[in-house]
């Protein structure tokens with residue numbers, strides 16, 4: 197099959213669409229090539245994979261056969277698979293997002309450092325997506341010299357990739373596609389004018405370098421230093437409290453009877469920096485509970501964290517925070533907030549936070565199996581925290597990502613010494629792993645302590661494990 201025949205076949209299966217389409221880069225285009233439909237035409241798909249392979253290895257520019265081919269979900273994945281099977285070249289797959297749990301691999305498949313990878317994409321526009329793929333491959337020690345695509349939309353990708361030391365091979369360009377459509381009478385008149393004008397106007401799209409891959413990094417500052425950087429007053433208070441009391445243990449007091457919670461607080465109060473409540477699970481709740489808990493908190497010097505997980509519109513969370521039976525804003529030093537409603541939710545807390553100088557903890561990642569707080573959602577939560585430093589004191593997360601700044605307190609639930617999980621989706625890691633490997637600041641332990649027959653003895657062990665892990669880190 198030659199290029200003209202291929203283009204007409206793609207046109208026949210509706211892979212070429214004319215109209216108004218928003219590209220990933222945000223540009224509106226009058227022509228859109230949707231190669232996803234090729235999965236419905238296996239013969240054509242096999243030919244595409246072969247033509248792409250030939251383009252790289254018969255043009256004489258590529259240096260020998262690659263060790264691996266890399267497919268990027270979704271469109272290019274079946275193409276790369278076809279190439280891998282036909283030429284017996286093992287494949288790796290670059291995930292769009294690293295999984296939050298399990299093996300946490302960004303690149304799936306077996307490989308060794310230094311392996312050369314041929315990146316296979318369906319099409320390139322500006323080259324930004326390819327650069328992201330290359331970045332992730334490089335981050336695990338793989339090298340990339342050649343990139344093959346079916347279609348080069350001729351909007352700057354070739355130049356951008358060249359600048360980054362990458363050779364781009366394309367089976368056909370947008371110009372060739374359009375010429376073929378014109379010659380066969382499939383593109384004419386006003387639509388043709390629109391397409392031509394668009395291509396001319398968007399010939400060279402410059403792309404900013406892709407954002408760095410999400411990596412777990414340690415803070416090099418001690419809590420005392422971070423207290424000075426923190427903007428939210430409760431974050432400052434908590435950093436100072438941890439530094440002076442020498443504890444980064446928070447306990448989740450998920451008991452349903454107020455006296456049981458007070459007994460627990462009294463017994464472990466000396467070991468913790470924070471006591472976390474779920475106020476709405478207490479069966480015999482009344483206002484006396486709060487004053488009693490506050491007295492214990494000031495005696496033992498810990499803060500009270502109400503894990504309300506607010507998630508509604510600003511107006512509703514304002515009521516939920518300040519009113520109702522619990523009047524949370526009056527006593528909680530910190531509360532948890534989900535980001536599903538968008539950043540305007542913060543507005544609902546502004547008045548209430550002033551009452552206590554308290555702070556918000558945004559749920560950036562969750563410990564439960566199948567959590568949807570991953571990838572772009574996590575990034576958005578970090579951004580929300582960075583944009584609202586006065587209100588947001590920290591994040592609930594499972595790891596410290598590069599974009600999590602030192603002013604934020606990072607708290608991690610899902611911690612136990614001797615369990616990997618429960619029957620309801622909870623997943624556990626050890627204190628050492630969370631503080632030392634995942635670089636967060638505070639462990640939150642619930643059942644590991646309050647269900648133990650000796651909660652105080654157990655709290656002492658958790659405190660020592662997480663504080664020693666903190667002290668063993670490298671600081672400036």
Ligand code: S5P
Pocket residue numbers: 448450474503532561562563564592609610611622640641642643644
């Ligand atoms: O992702 C999360 C966020 C939170 S706040 N996973 C969690 O488990 N939590 C809370 O931490 C949860 O509501 C519970 O109160 C505590 C963990 O308790 P454990 O008994 O599983 O240690």
